[in-house]
Amino acid sequence: MAPVDIADSVPYSERPEWSDLTPVAQYENIQPLAPIFYNPDYKDATDYFRGVVKTGELSPRVLDLTETIIRLNPAHYSAWQYRYQTLIATKSSLADELILTNELTRIYLKTYQVWHHRRLLLTLLNDPLPELPFIEEILKVDVKNYHTWSYRQWLLAHYNREDMWVQELPLVERLLEEDVRNNSAWHHRFFVVFERGGADGEDTVRQELAFVKEKIALAPNNLSAWNYLRGILDHKHLPYSTQADFTKLYVVSSIALNEESVVDLENPRPSKGAQLPSAAAIEFLADVYEAEGESGLSKAVELWRSLADEHDTIRKKYWEYRIREATVAAPD
């Protein structure tokens, strides 16, 4: 974390408007785990903060003080909490606070506290629509940031507004266009399509299957997309065998693919140059065969064997476990 340059600011101990307040130093007398604060700016500000907390003062100058501390140390949760209390007590403009928070969010987007503060503000402002473009802007800085995403999901679930939900699939599609392996975007798609409730009829399922298969065709080893495919099938209780023809296109090496075959929209073929075979496809097809029972077992075992010995050797023990489990469980 880079220290913030506040060299040009006057220490609180030298400001006349703070002369009425007694600073409280950090209690420090136990060794060997006790610190001695040498950084004068931070010590100065936090000494005055402890003084403020002690007197219980909630005033406009506390907003200035807590902002200084937060800029020096955005994880200082007590400064955030006290700032929020002060905002409410002084009836300060929350819209102005959101503008400041926008700036702090951009700088400290990996800090839990800045997102929680934002959520508290939104709960009072109740104006979620402008949040969506703001979050998209923040995602440009770090497109997989966990806080950013869970904040967006909270907004959607909390307000549950159609004019917000309709923006989500276009966003996911833009992000997957940039990086088809963005697991956060895939998760968000599942959240929007299947966890909202009510909007996952047959048309939706067909559309989602087509979407994910098209993305698998682009990058056949993308775990996020395969998880999404499994997620749809599990969620709708559809057998994996419905995707056997599609999967078979991805378990062979690229050379074996016949370039002349007719284009099948239900089962898009791997894109040119894609790395094949796909271990995720082999795993999926083995699950299809395993579900067939005894008749499919030997084909499943053969696929697992190829994963253990060749295509996914780091999880060799897992594949051997699958073989053992399936063959022990099989009827004589």
Add this chain to the structure above:
Amino acid sequence: MAPTTLLIDKHVRYIQDLGKHTDSLAYHLTAHLRINAVYWGLVALCVMGHPDALDHDDTLAYVMSCWDDDAGAFGAHPGHDAHIHATLSAIQILAIHDALDRVDVPRVTAYILALQQPSGVFAGDAFGETDTRFLYIAVNALALLGQLDRLDKDKTVGYIRQCANFDGGFGSVAGAESHAAQVFVCTAALAILDRLDVVDVPSLGWWLAERQMASGGLNGRPEKLEDVCYSFWVLSSMSILNKMTWIDADKLIEFILSAQDPEGGGISDRPENMVDVFHTQFGVAGLSLLGYPGLQDLDPVYCMPASVIDRMGLRKGWKALPRRPL
């Protein structure tokens, strides 16, 4: 050359010296995690067989100096506001030193229980941020204090269920993406509550095994970078589900060892990066679960020395890899 053995003496010295670099800015910017750092350091020392490397009396005096008498719980450092995370670390440190009699159990229990929200999730402090991390912390702390009966278990488990995702994993709040650290907190909380029936074991076990990368290291989400801390988040969950044998232990050991600082001691997130006590603890914890020779057992459910949890009679059914001979 990356180190190929665990440099225990270096790491012990590194942890002992942590409290001495008090003139750096980074030191006081992390004051809000100070008691957590003491806990991480102490657990790593216990696992490495040096439980006395930090002075017993000083450590206990420090923990008690973090008590926030207004709130009835512990803060991260003397004079800091109480927080549930600091409170768990204090309880864990005291439990390791068999000194839980110093805790005002009724007040701490009341503090923790009051943080539970109507949905079943817990807030971290009066600021009100909620997360399954805080839920796990509450469950762990109440168990160590022998106060689990005071918890509304169904409500607590109900919130964890809401965080379960289509891929078998768990997120930080309802609707959020699966993440290995959140999988740990949810799985371990369910283990303490004897409710592992909530877990889709085959899916989650596979999702966890899938976290291993070609380097041997583990990542926390699909298509993300490997990081030593996931050696704990992923392995602890796998050991709770008894799936430790599904990954390549040799390659993971090699990865963790390669992230050591051979000069100053300590372990970093991945090779060549800066070390910190958090990654040091999670690297050592991961090695213990992988059966690395010469280490003490770590209880993955509570992230505590197994001997302490056994003494307290709180052990749950987890399984690490067998300890390899020296």
